[in-house]
Ligand SMILES: Nc1ncnc2c1ncn2[C@@H]1O[C@H](COP(=O)(O)OP(=O)(O)O)[C@@H](O)[C@H]1O
């Protein structure tokens with residue numbers, strides 16, 4: 001069983017975990033557009049590939065799958081998720097399974113406003129969101145929402161261009177400054193991260209890891225602690241099933257006075273996944289089983305509570 005990890009970048013631990021799970025079972029192959037992506041050097045073999053948006057990119061990836069007899073492929077970056085989903089049939093024809101969600105779901109999660117419309121239509125608690133500032137101002141006048149609010153790109157990531165606005169003038173200024181911005185109600189509560197695996201064979205949610213975020217830095221969780229709550233596990237399971245995700249996903253949730261609000265979903269391994277793995281949730285093994293045609297047993301909450309994660313920098317040296 002060979003696995004191909006696309007756009008490995010700096011996600012060294014994810015590649016290391018796959019190597020552990022696949023030891024004696026097959027090889028781990030990684031790609032990146034840069035030779036200076038440290039994670040590719042953790043893999044058994046690696047390929048430097050064109051930029052994701054370059055013409056012919058997907059053919060290069062399909063060729064690697066053919067040459068390396070790749071059984072499963074996944075990407076670690078958002079814009080590539082839809083691309084893989086779009087070409088699922090081409091991969092299948094080579095015997096390669098795309099480990100990820102459908103094209104429609106990947107596209108929806110990329111767009112925070114589309115996601116909001118879906119959450120609202122399906123009755124999930126979430127932050128009120130507006131693309132049209134005049135509609136938002138009318139909602140403020142009607143007493144439906146108050147300040148502060150967050151103004152952020154609907155199709156953004158990594159906390160780029162995210163601003164908190166405390167008054168109408170600031171909202172006006174921000175909204176006039178850039179296209180594609182969304183105004184979002186401020187969620188004043190405890191931030192939670194969930195790493196979830198949905199079995200690719202049975203379609204069941206088989207593993208959930210949840211953590212409270214203690215400190216954020218540059219758009220990433222810097223410190224966090226694992227915890228368990230049956231009510232949250234139940235909510236995640238119902239939400240994931242209704243939405244139809246598959247494979248690995250990462251969900252941002254807020255706990256506001258004991259009620260859980262869904263903030264966003266990234267249908268891939270999130271940056272904080274090492275916390276889940278080290279606490280006992282080996283999702284690489286679950287992927288390996290699925291590639292072998294084995295459905296995983298449901299083991300929700302199979303990890304320790306009170307496990308802390310503290311990020312720090314590491315370097316790779318090469319001559
Ligand atoms: N509506 C909000 N209420 C409270 N905090 C928010 C809100 N929107 C964003 N944030 C803060 O900014 C971070 C990044 O926002 P998010 O919507 O997750 O975008 P990204 O795609 O950049 O991760 C969140 O993890 C949270 O800390």
Ligand SMILES: [Mg+2]
Nearest residue numbers: 158159252264
């Ligand atoms: Mg986020």
